[in-house]
Amino acid sequence: MADVVPTEEFLELAGGRVHLLRGGTGEPVLFLHAAGGAGAWHPFHALLAGAGFEVLAPDHPGFGKSDDFPDAEAIDDLVYHYLDVIDALGLSRPHVVGASFGGWIAAELAVHSPHRIGSLTLLSAAGLRLPDHPVADIFLLPPAKLAATLFHDPPPPAPAPAPGAPLDLDAIIAAYREATSLARFSWVPYFYDPKLERRLHRITAPTLVAAPSDDRLIPVAHAQRYAALISGAAYAEVADCGHAMYFERPTEFASLVASFLASHPLAESGVSR
Amino acid sequence: MKFSFFHLMPYPYLPDDFDEKYDSSALTYPNANFDPKLGSELYGRYLDELEYADQLGFDGIAVNEHHQSAYGLMPSPNLMAAALTRRTSSARIMVLGNAIGIRGNPLRVAEEIAMLDLMSGGRVDSGFVRGIGWEYFGHSINPVKSRERFDEAHDLIIKAWTSPEMFSWYGKNYEYRYVNIWPRPVQQPHPPIYIPGAGSTETMRFCAERKYTYMSVYAPTSIVRRWFDGYRQAAADLGYVPDPEKIAFSVPVYVADTDEQAHREARPALEWLYRKGLKQTAEMVTPPGYMSPGSLRGVLASGMRVLGGFSYEDLLANGQAVVGSAAAVADRLADLYEKLGGFGQLIGLFAIGPSTHQQVMRSAELFASDVMPALRPLGVAAERTTA
Numbered sequence: 001m002a003d004v005v006p007t008e009e010f011l012e013l014a015g016g017r018v019h020l021l022r023g024g025t026g027e028p029v030l031f032l033h034a035a036g037g038a039g040a041w042h043p044f045h046a047l048l049a050g051a052g053f054e055v056l057a058p059d060h061p062g063f064g065k066s067d068d069f070p071d072a073e074a075i076d077d078l079v080y081h082y083l084d085v086i087d088a089l090g091l092s093r094p095h096v097v098g099a100s101f102g103g104w105i106a107a108e109l110a111v112h113s114p115h116r117i118g119s120l121t122l123l124s125a126a127g128l129r130l131p132d133h134p135v136a137d138i139f140l141l142p143p144a145k146l147a148a149t150l151f152h153d154p155p156p157p158a159p160a161p162a163p164g165a166p167l168d169l170d171a172i173i174a175a176y177r178e179a180t181s182l183a184r185f186s187w188v189p190y191f192y193d194p195k196l197e198r199r200l201h202r203i204t205a206p207t208l209v210a211a212p213s214d215d216r217l218i219p220v221a222h223a224q225r226y227a228a229l230i231s232g233a234a235y236a237e238v239a240d241c242g243h244a245m246y247f248e249r250p251t252e253f254a255s256l257v258a259s260f261l262a263s264h265p266l267a268e269s270g271v272s273r
Numbered sequence: 274m275k276f277s278f279f280h281l282m283p284y285p286y287l288p289d290d291f292d293e294k295y296d297s298s299a300l301t302y303p304n305a306n307f308d309p310k311l312g313s314e315l316y317g318r319y320l321d322e323l324e325y326a327d328q329l330g331f332d333g334i335a336v337n338e339h340h341q342s343a344y345g346l347m348p349s350p351n352l353m354a355a356a357l358t359r360r361t362s363s364a365r366i367m368v369l370g371n372a373i374g375i376r377g378n379p380l381r382v383a384e385e386i387a388m389l390d391l392m393s394g395g396r397v398d399s400g401f402v403r404g405i406g407w408e409y410f411g412h413s414i415n416p417v418k419s420r421e422r423f424d425e426a427h428d429l430i431i432k433a434w435t436s437p438e439m440f441s442w443y444g445k446n447y448e449y450r451y452v453n454i455w456p457r458p459v460q461q462p463h464p465p466i467y468i469p470g471a472g473s474t475e476t477m478r479f480c481a482e483r484k485y486t487y488m489s490v491y492a493p494t495s496i497v498r499r500w501f502d503g504y505r506q507a508a509a510d511l512g513y514v515p516d517p518e519k520i521a522f523s524v525p526v527y528v529a530d531t532d533e534q535a536h537r538e539a540r541p542a543l544e545w546l547y548r549k550g551l552k553q554t555a556e557m558v559t560p561p562g563y564m565s566p567g568s569l570r571g572v573l574a575s576g577m578r579v580l581g582g583f584s585y586e587d588l589l590a591n592g593q594a595v596v597g598s599a600a601a602v603a604d605r606l607a608d609l610y611e612k613l614g615g616f617g618q619l620i621g622l623f624a625i626g627p628s629t630h631q632q633v634m635r636s637a638e639l640f641a642s643d644v645m646p647a648l649r650p651l652g653v654a655a656e657r658t659t660a
Contacts, residue, residue, distance in 0.1 A: 137410075139561060169573055169574065172569075179562075180561040183415060183417050187416065187417065
């Protein structure tokens with residue numbers, strides 16, 4: 001099957017513009033990205049779309065090509081933001097798939113408005129605090145150690161720039177902007193919401209909790225905790241993979257998610273979109 | 274020209290394998306390496322040095338705030354200032370400053386500075402700083418909120434000192450139903466304010482609007498010149514020429530009896546300061562949101578390098594340290610005065626890294642006796658030189 005090529009669009013919300021990539025046909029899948037990789041259509045997206053879904057991939061506030069939405073200050077603001085996005089897209093009850101930081105948003109969305117979620121997929125989601133399994137400090141990791149933390153099998157480091165080579169200021173500023181947006185929602189409490197765990201019982205949608213086998217950022221115990229607390233949740237691990245998940249093993253993650261979504265069609269719940 | 278003796282109170286006893294083993298002397302440098310007995314002796318020694326500077330005739334003695342670091346052992350500058358109020362008599366006691374960006378309770382800062390002002394008989398200067406990058410990690414304060422927390426804390430503290438009646442405060446970061454501090458400060462309308470600047474045009478304007486003293490942090494002369502010019506321009510935009518005293522140049526200073534001796538002793542001390550004391554990773558320097566994208570672009574485009582990248586000779590040539598005999602130091606400071614377009618206060622770091630007590634005391638003596646008189650006439654407002 002030829003790769004699905006996305007269309008690019010902007011949603012106009014009260015607080016600014018949301019950049020969104022859309023590709024494929026089928027039941028709608030709202031994909032909430034991890035801290036990295038905003039604004040891009042990855043092989044994972046193409047594979048999921050190619051499996052017969054309409055993938056809707058917005059950039060979070062302050063990420064990629066979305067506006068900053070400076071009034072959004074904490075995770076609960078992102079819940080309301082994504083309710084606005086779902087409304088603006090004309091969806092009533094989409095599949096929601098979230099990875100890492102985006103998985104935290106998805107879980108919060110699902111406890112807040114369970115009736116708006118057709119199915120829920122959490123890919124090594126942040127959001128919980130397990131005292132014995134702390135999340136590594138991503139803000140303190142230098143680039144060299146970042147790759148070793150995110151990947152089971154880290155890619156070779158990029159060649160060092162020639163001495164005196166000009167800095168790519170735009171790229172540095174763009175990366176700093178996204179780190180700033182991540183910190184806005186995640187610096188303290190550090191990647192968790194103390195109230196989330198006791199609210200997980202509210203989730204009613206069919207749920208898949210998935211994790212990479214070798215997660216050095218958010219220990220796998222977090223995914224296991226989600227799976228234990230969400231009623232009826234399925235649990236899966238992808239072998240030989242780090243927290244980068246759909247960057248490191250796009251085929252395995254796309255296939256895992258696609259088969260879960262296919263086995264829980266939205267039509268079954270009486271709502272197609 | 275006014276002169277102050279600034280102390281960081283460093284913990285100089287780093288292990289031999291520090292360079293290979295540790296990313297920084299702060300935040301992640303284990304405090305198992307801190308020997309409380311040595312630390313206690315250091316506090317006594319460092320307070321002695323500040324008190325001696327008062328006796329030598331320095332106009333000010335200065336302390337500051339740093340956390341979780343061998344670079345500076347003063348998590349609470351106000352405690353050190355309190356100790357100094359009782360054993361000094363004439364120098365201004367300069368708290369440069371309280372890191373109100375990371376404090377949870379700015380009203381406490383207003384209260385403590387007011388206490389110090391009373392205890393010192395109105396000798397306190399109150400600096401406000403945001404707190405540096407690693408301290409946002411160390412105190413789990415969101416760096417994205419650094420500037421708004423600083424601004425709000427500042428506004429609250431000034432109002433707490435000056436409001437003729439009690440009031441309520443409902444801000445984005447702080448809420449108080451009753452602001453009614455006891456005691457109130459003795460200096461009216463409030464103790465003088467010092468703000469360090471590192472290139473932000475917002476800070477230049479903030480200081481110029483309020484006629485606060487704008488002080489530099491350690492950077493090459495060409496860059497500090499741009500900061501001072503920016504402050505002067507911000508004042509000009511508001512229709513006035515700042516009093517020279519409102520511009521303060523901060524620099525490590527070391528004086529010995531001869532140039533040769535001075536350089537021999539200062540080299541390891543300055544290398545310690547810039548390469549070990551200030552050693553930190555890029556992530557620690559600029560946590561996300563600590564700088565605005567525009568400020569970060571400005572810093573990167575200006576070609577500022579990490580401080581540890583400078584050699585001893587670079588530091589001297591760049592005006593990031595002034596070392597020599599009294600005559601050489603006086604000449605060099607007069608030269609820097611010209612290169613910086615003038616300043617009315619010199620904030621000298623005299624106790625540099627692992628310098629010994631004897632070295633620091635001798636350096637301060639020589640500076641007071643042989644450097645200060647030569648520089649005194651510089652940086653004084655025109656109307657006062659003719660008075």
